[in-house]
Structures are given as structure tokens and as C-alpha cells.
Amino acid sequence: MRRTLPAFLLLAACALLLLGSALPTLEPEAAVRANQPPVADAGPDRVVPGMGPRTVVQLDGTASYDPDGQPLRYRWATQFPGAVISNPRSPRPLLVLDRRLQHGEEIEVGLQVSDGQDRDQDTVIIAVVPPTDCAHDHDDLAYLRLVYTGRDCSASRHGQEPHKVSCSGDPAMAPRVRITAFDKKHPADVWFDGRVSLGEAFALDAATAGKKELGKDTVVRISDLQGVLLQEVVFHTSGSQTVRGGDNFGALAVVGCVPCGSGGDFCASGAKPASLTMTYTGEDCSATSHSQDPGKVSCYGDPMMAPRVHILAWDNKKGTVWFDGDVDLGATFVIDSAYGGASKLGSETVVEILDLQGSLLQEVHFHTSCSQPLFPGDSFGGVTLVSFEPEGGNSRDYCDHGGKPKILEMVYRGSDCSATRHGQASGKVSCAGDPAKADPVWIVAHDGHGKTWFAGEVGLNTLFSIDAGTAGEEHLGKETTVEIYDQAGGTLLQTVSFHTSCSQPLQQGDRFGALSLVGIYQSS
Structure with a gap:
């Protein structure tokens, strides 16, 4: 007997055949197309002025992006004590610091971005420079240490009279520039001329032009490496206007100075060092830069930016220990004669940098009796001189x-x-x-x-x-x-x-x- 399908089943089968022929054929690539993760960018590390117990810093994550063009969700965070982020889900929130930073402290801020499926993270390091008077009461300057921050003129923040300062242009965070600084009245007196990376320190030094002091007004020109002018800043450097650590003039942040009369040399006063405040930078021996006789300085080894080390400093002749302790990367420590029961450092100091298991990473020798000069910013391998305390203290009250x-x-x-x-x-x-x-x-x-x-x-x-x-x-x-x-x-x-x-x-x-x-x- 011949069997036939019911009519309603025949109609359903025909409908399915027609629907299937109308559906588009999916290509394999479209069917398995993967999401591309976003890219987080918390901005370059920065040095900013700390103008008292409360400091406000503008964070900027707008350089973050998603390759697929998806909108991003932002989340900022920091574990630094006393620091608060005003709106952590904004691409440009404010970081508010309600306590004064100690020397050598830095704030690490993390940024996480998400496109709804994948995430990426980045961090920015912010060093806040405490404000200290560099020039006041008509003390002229012989040496001024600055950091190139890459900022535009809106970053200017200082205590000088407005008509004493001018700024034009924007280096736009250029990662490497050429900086030239000279006396406005006598342009042949050049205080600095060289290439500087973003976040790097450099020095305006009167001795470079054979002078004892910087001029009344200093011009600083920042150009790209092809010679195109990006920014020009003019500010007062004669001491009739105050210069403070933390002052910003466009893309320049003041981080240290030496008054005139010393020629920039801590030892010019004739006093012997009682202590030296140093920063552990983690650099190899190629970072060595100073004005001492090369025969008085030696360096070998490389701490390779180790984040935490043990530093031992002692007198090379008597073996008296001046410092013995653990130091973090970027932190300061003090080579102190009082630690060894003395009133001044010896003629030569040895600094050993060891890992936390006791293996020697670097050893440097340099002169510390002031028969050789000591300038702020002098670098001896992985350590840099920050300040100097003379024997018997400072006579200035x-x-x-x-x-x-x-x-x-x-x-x-x-x-x-x-x-x-x-x-x-x-x-x-x-x-x-x-x-x-x-x-x-x-x-x-x-x-x-x-x-x-x-x-x-x-x-x-x-x-x-x-x-x-x-x-x-x-x-x-x-x-x-x-x-x-x-x-x-x-x-x-x-x-x-x-x-x-x-x-x-x-x-x-x-x-x-x-x-x-x-x-x-x-x-x-």
C-alpha cells in the first residue's frame, strides 16, 4: 500500500526549503571574528610641583584607544597614602594629595581600560617636588637644575611677577628634544645646550660660560631634533625674583639650585662634608657624570635598575661605615659621618650596591674631602648627589x-x-x-x-x-x-x-x- 505524507507536513517542508535558500552563507572569518583588546596609556611619568600640604595633579588617559573603535571604560587607582582620585572612572580625573611628600617619594597611579570584553593596564609615576627657596633676598644663582616635563605654557606655576616671565609654544610631550639656555642680554653666554629626554634632568650652569652667576633673565628654547622651535621660555634668574623647587615654567620644572658665590660647587665654601644626601638611580657606570679628576673616581658593575638594594658606604682609608641599609629605586639615603662617630667624611668614600641576597651589583669610589668639587646632580654610577651638609652645619639661620x-x-x-x-x-x-x-x-x-x-x-x-x-x-x-x-x-x-x-x-x-x-x- 502506498503511503503519502499529510498535507500540513508537505507545506512545512516546503517552507523550510524556501527559508534556507534565503539565508546568507556565513564566511568562516566573519563567524569567528575575535575582539581586539584595548590599549591603556596613563601618560608619561612626570615631575610636578608640590606647593604645600595639598597638591592637585591632572591625570590624563585620553591616549588610550580601542583598535575596534569600541568606547572605553576607565578605572584609575592608587595605593599611595593620603592620595585620592576625584573621579576614578573619568579619562582625566584629578589626583589630590592631602599630605606633604618627603624627599624621594613618588606616587604610582594605575589605569585600567575595558571595551566591555577585554582589558589592559598601564601605570604612571608622579614625583612631587617640595617647594624650597632657591633664590631669595637677592641671592643670585650659579646653578639651576631643571626637569623637562613636555608640558605646554598652561603648566606654568611660580611666584615670579607675571611680567618677568614669558612662555610660548608647546613641545606636546615630545619624547626627546634639544634644549638651549642662554642669558637674554648676552646670548653668547650659554648655560646649557644638549639633547634631553622627557622626564630627564639637566642643569643651567654659569660655569659653562665661564661666569660666576646666571644672568638677570634666562631664555630656554626647546626644539625638536630637526631644529624646529617648539617652545620658548624666559624667566628671572638673578635673585630679585624668587625661584622655588617645584616652580614650573612651561615644560620646565625646577628641582634644585646652588646660589652664587659657590660657582655651583658645594665645596666652594671651604667646609668639609659632614654628610651627603644621595639618590639611588639604578644606573650603570655609563651614567657617571661629575667634575672630579677622573683618577679620583672609579665605577664597575651594574645594578640594572634593581627595585630594592642594600647599600653600604664607608671610608676607603679607615673602613669607617657611613651608611648601611636597604634603599628603594629612586629613594634617597644619607652618607653620614655621624653614623661612624665622626664629624666629617674621609678623603674617599666607597659605595657598594648589593642585591638583597648580598651579591655585589656595583661599586663606586669618589672623593669626599672637598679637594675635589661636589656639584648637585653629580652622578657616580647608580647614585646621584642631591645635597651636602657641611661640617659644623650651615651658618645661615x-x-x-x-x-x-x-x-x-x-x-x-x-x-x-x-x-x-x-x-x-x-x-x-x-x-x-x-x-x-x-x-x-x-x-x-x-x-x-x-x-x-x-x-x-x-x-x-x-x-x-x-x-x-x-x-x-x-x-x-x-x-x-x-x-x-x-x-x-x-x-x-x-x-x-x-x-x-x-x-x-x-x-x-x-x-x-x-x-x-x-x-x-x-x-x-
Whole structure:
């Protein structure tokens, strides 16, 4: 018997055949087309001015992109204490820092971008330069250290009168440029001429033109490597206008200086070094740059930018140790004669850089008795000279400039009370106890009436700030007490009290037990 399909099944089969013939054939490439991940760009590392206890930095992730053209979602984050990101999901949020940075500290900020399927990450490092007077009270400048930041003229931020400064053009973050700096009135006096990378430091040095001081006005021209002018900046460098660490003039950030009379050389005063503040840069020996006799300096090895190392510095003749501790990349440390129970460094200092397992990475030798010059920015392999404390301290009284101290920059040296030396009346200072070079310690500084200026962990030979702004005040009290404990809430090791209202002198290099004064910022 012949079987036939029901009519409704025949109709359904025909419909399916017709529908199938109408569907397009998918090519294999279109069927498996993969999403391309986005590319995160948090911007170049930067140096920005820190103009007091509160600093605001504009972050910029707009160079991030998605190869498929998909819209991006942004997410910024930082673990840095006291730093807050105003709108972390914006491509250009603000980073707000509500505490003062210590020397050598840097802020790492992470950026994550997503296209809805894939993600990418990038980081930016921001170094905030504390503001310190470089030129004031008609002190002319012999040497000015700057960083090329790549910024346009809107980044200018300084304390000079507006008509003393001009800026035009924009290097647009060019990664490498040629910079020429010269005296405006006498253009033949060239202070610097060379190639500089983004974020790199360079120096305007009067000695380059055979002069003792920079001129009244300095012109800085930034060109691309083909010679096309990108930006021109003019600012005052004679000392009748203040120059401060952290000042920005277009694409230039001030990070250090030496007043005239020293020719840029720390040793020109004739004093012997009691201590040298250095930065660990992680560079190999090719980074060595200084003015000492080549026969007085040697370097071999390469720390290869190791993020954390152990540094040992000692006198090459007597073997006296000046520093012994762990140091992070970019952090400062102090080669200090007091660490070895002396009043000044020896004729030659050896610096060994070791990994944390004790293997030698680099060894450098350089002269430290001032029969050879020492300039800020001198580099000896993986270490760079930042500042110099002369034997017996600095004769200039910070209090001579008027105003009351707001912030004292101190270094914890670990010494007992016998290291105390200062110009204050004996009845104004007291010291008891001995931290015995304990490392680290917990330090609390207060006015004795309930206002705390500092509380935190501090490593040996590390900087910290006694800051009135921490308690919401404009200046420190009449007397400041500093207590040093072995740990938070632990055993008291040393107590020091000294005068901080400027009715008593305060000089660079003053020692109060385990503490050394290295800088002051006043309420005025």
C-alpha cells in the first residue's frame, strides 16, 4: 500500500526549503571574528610641583584607544597614602594629595581600560617636588637644575611677577628634544645646550660660560631634533625674583639650585662634608657624570635598575661605615659621618650596591674631602648627589627670613644625645635616651598641648616632616617634642625637645639627639 505524507507536513517542508535558500552563507572569518583588546596609556611619568600640604595633579588617559573603535571604560587607582582620585572612572580625573611628600617619594597611579570584553593596564609615576627657596633676598644663582616635563605654557606655576616671565609654544610631550639656555642680554653666554629626554634632568650652569652667576633673565628654547622651535621660555634668574623647587615654567620644572658665590660647587665654601644626601638611580657606570679628576673616581658593575638594594658606604682609608641599609629605586639615603662617630667624611668614600641576597651589583669610589668639587646632580654610577651638609652645619639661620616655622624637614640619624649640636640656648633644648641606630622606629612629634605634627614609621637616615598643617595650624608651637619608639605603642627610646618659634635660631645641620634639621618652610 502506498503511503503519502499529510498535507500540513508537505507545506512545512516546503517552507523550510524556501527559508534556507534565503539565508546568507556565513564566511568562516566573519563567524569567528575575535575582539581586539584595548590599549591603556596613563601618560608619561612626570615631575610636578608640590606647593604645600595639598597638591592637585591632572591625570590624563585620553591616549588610550580601542583598535575596534569600541568606547572605553576607565578605572584609575592608587595605593599611595593620603592620595585620592576625584573621579576614578573619568579619562582625566584629578589626583589630590592631602599630605606633604618627603624627599624621594613618588606616587604610582594605575589605569585600567575595558571595551566591555577585554582589558589592559598601564601605570604612571608622579614625583612631587617640595617647594624650597632657591633664590631669595637677592641671592643670585650659579646653578639651576631643571626637569623637562613636555608640558605646554598652561603648566606654568611660580611666584615670579607675571611680567618677568614669558612662555610660548608647546613641545606636546615630545619624547626627546634639544634644549638651549642662554642669558637674554648676552646670548653668547650659554648655560646649557644638549639633547634631553622627557622626564630627564639637566642643569643651567654659569660655569659653562665661564661666569660666576646666571644672568638677570634666562631664555630656554626647546626644539625638536630637526631644529624646529617648539617652545620658548624666559624667566628671572638673578635673585630679585624668587625661584622655588617645584616652580614650573612651561615644560620646565625646577628641582634644585646652588646660589652664587659657590660657582655651583658645594665645596666652594671651604667646609668639609659632614654628610651627603644621595639618590639611588639604578644606573650603570655609563651614567657617571661629575667634575672630579677622573683618577679620583672609579665605577664597575651594574645594578640594572634593581627595585630594592642594600647599600653600604664607608671610608676607603679607615673602613669607617657611613651608611648601611636597604634603599628603594629612586629613594634617597644619607652618607653620614655621624653614623661612624665622626664629624666629617674621609678623603674617599666607597659605595657598594648589593642585591638583597648580598651579591655585589656595583661599586663606586669618589672623593669626599672637598679637594675635589661636589656639584648637585653629580652622578657616580647608580647614585646621584642631591645635597651636602657641611661640617659644623650651615651658618645661615633659617629664622633670619622672618615668619614662624610651619614645616621642619628632619632626618632620623639614630644617634644618642651626644650628637646634639645647635645654636639655641642650652635651656631651650633637652634630650634623653638613645635609639642606638634602631631601624625602623616610630616617631611622634607634638607641641606638648595636644597637637600632633607627625606620627609614623621612619627608617634610619630617612627624611620625615614635622608639619603644623597636620594639625590644621599655620605654624609650629613655641616648643616641639619628638619621641622615638621602637614601634608604634612600644618602648620609648629617646625624647628630644627644642624651640620652634624662631625666637631661637634654626640652622641647616642642627642636631637634636637622633634628629638632623635639613630644611624649613615658614608660614610667611
